[in-house]
Amino acid sequence: MEALKQELKSKIIEVLNLEDITVADINDEDALFGDGLGLDSIDALELIVMLDKDYGIKLVDPKEGKTIFKSIEVMADYIAKNRVK
Amino acid sequence: MNKIYINGLGCISTQKTFDTLFLEESAVNEVDTILSIHQPVYKEFISPVASRRMAKGVKNGIVASTLALREAQLETVDAIITGTGMGCIEDSEKFLKAILDNNEEFLTPTSFIQSTHNTVGGQIALGLQCKAYNLTYVNGSISFESALFDAKMMMEENDASSVLVGGIDETADYTMSLFRLAGFIKNENQGLDSFLKSTTKGVVFGEGATFFVVEKEKKATSIAAVLDVEILNALEIDKIENKIGSFLASNNLKFIDIDAVVLGYNGDMDSDAYYKILSEVTFANTPQVYYKHLSGEYDTASAFGLWVGTKIIQTQSIPDIVKINTIDKETYKTILLYNQRNGIDHSFTLISSC
Known part of the structure; x- marks a missing residue:
């Protein structure tokens, strides 16, 4: 699980082009949206595509993202339970 | 035609054309056949949150337009009119490459959103919160003049008294490789000595963003x-x-x-x-x-x-x-x-x- 969390942090930084942010800057429990990393709705779409492409998880209802993308901790847990890749 | 007045300038180019007076720090590149932008410090003009999704052409357009507005001492304008030949080609390439690499699946929104020709004009308007007339001309080598002509007509028709007019283009690797194959770009830079008496086809390619604030009324600061x-x-x-x-x-x-x-x-x-x-x-x-x-x-x-x-x-x-x-x-x-x-x-x- 720890490796998956680190992997997710790296992917998020790369996919969302988060300049000046390193893996070490993101805590597992930090909110990804709003006050935390400050991601927005376009980032949510990028993360949905990333889940599909890298882990084979298709989010049929984009509203699910609100829960799944709460933090790295929650995201990693969801991926570990639902991944097909 | 009636006169319009240039009251502000902003230029980001392959030379240092900002924080300088007039080309005093310029030098001719006699080596490369594709010239790259002399980059400003983007963070001084665009927040990191906004700039992370922007390709260089968009960033250069925002910086150049900001410099022009500052010189004209204006917060906003009655119209934003841009010209571009290739538009945001860097993100267009990114998006098309993603389509090919992923077998037409997993298409992400950012490069698609940013790939349109009017991205620069749109981003400038968003930054200024300017909901006025906003148009982009894509007419090859008269793209910029089309924008300038439109600005002039708007003022003659009393539709605007201040307009931000700019020309923006950026290079992108794959497009440049095609241009080279087609012979649009020279195989080698032949140096300054032969530039004006060239006996070969093709050009040294470049990129840049240049903006002007034009106004209907003459000011004490009109250039x-x-x-x-x-x-x-x-x-x-x-x-x-x-x-x-x-x-x-x-x-x-x-x-x-x-x-x-x-x-x-x-x-x-x-x-x-x-x-x-x-x-x-x-x-x-x-x-x-x-x-x-x-x-x-x-x-x-x-x-x-x-x-x-x-x-x-x-x-x-x-x-x-x-x-x-x-x-x-x-x-x-x-x-x-x-x-x-x-x-x-x-x-x-x-x-x-x-």
């Missing part, structure tokens, strides 16, 4: 006036002198009234034949200026040319690095800019001191 703009799709080489003569005559001017002529020499032997006639005959006794040896050639390089022309009027001097001949004038009041590429997309722009 120059745009007297007239005319664009033509095609013109035969033996008609160029007559065409310029009639353009000047429509502004009650003769060849002798022109204090300097800014020509779009780009190092392609066929394209430059149009300028040579003017250099050797029509304007043989007039100060002549070139600039694409500094900026590189791209669809909106003529916006850089207008920046050079405007700076000549502002500083009343022509830097040696852009001089074609050694003729000087005591004052530079009226300047003609002529640009075309491969015999198409001709533009004539007449500017003067205020």
Whole structure:
């Protein structure tokens, strides 16, 4: 699980082009949206595509993202339970 | 046509054209065949949150427009009009590559959103919260002049009193490789000595973003006036002198009234034949200026040319690095800019001191 969390942090930084942010800057429990990393709705779409492409998880209802993308901790847990890749 | 006034300038180019007076830190790149932007510190103009999704063309457009607005001391304008030949080609390439790499699946939104030709105009409007007229012209080498012409018409029709006008283009790797294959880009940079007497096809390519704040009313800080703009799709080489003569005559001017002529020499032997006639005959006794040896050639390089022309009027001097001949004038009041590429997309722009 720890490796998956680190992997997710790296992917998020790369996919969302988060300049000046390193893996070490993101805590597992930090909110990804709003006050935390400050991601927005376009980032949510990028993360949905990333889940599909890298882990084979298709989010049929984009509203699910609100829960799944709460933090790295929650995201990693969801991926570990639902991944097909 | 009525005069409009240039009250602010901003230029991001392959030379250091910001935080400088007028090309004093410029140098001709005699090695590369694709020239890259001299980057400003983007963070001073765009928040990291916003800039992370922007390709360089968008960032350069925002910086150049901000500089122009600052010089004009304006917070916003009545219209934003941009010109671009290739638009945001970097993100277009990214998006198309993703389609191919992922077998038409997993398409992400960012590069698609940012890939349109009007991304720069849109992002500037978002930054300024400007909900006014916003248009982008995509007309090859007259993209910028089309935007300038539109701005002038808007003011003549009293639809706007201040307009932000700009020309933006960026390079992108795959497109440049295709241009090289097609022979649009030279195989090697042949240096400054042969630039004006080139015997080869192709150009040294460049990129840039140049913005002007133009206003209907003259201010104490006005830099120059745009007297007239005319664009033509095609013109035969033996008609160029007559065409310029009639353009000047429509502004009650003769060849002798022109204090300097800014020509779009780009190092392609066929394209430059149009300028040579003017250099050797029509304007043989007039100060002549070139600039694409500094900026590189791209669809909106003529916006850089207008920046050079405007700076000549502002500083009343022509830097040696852009001089074609050694003729000087005591004052530079009226300047003609002529640009075309491969015999198409001709533009004539007449500017003067205020």
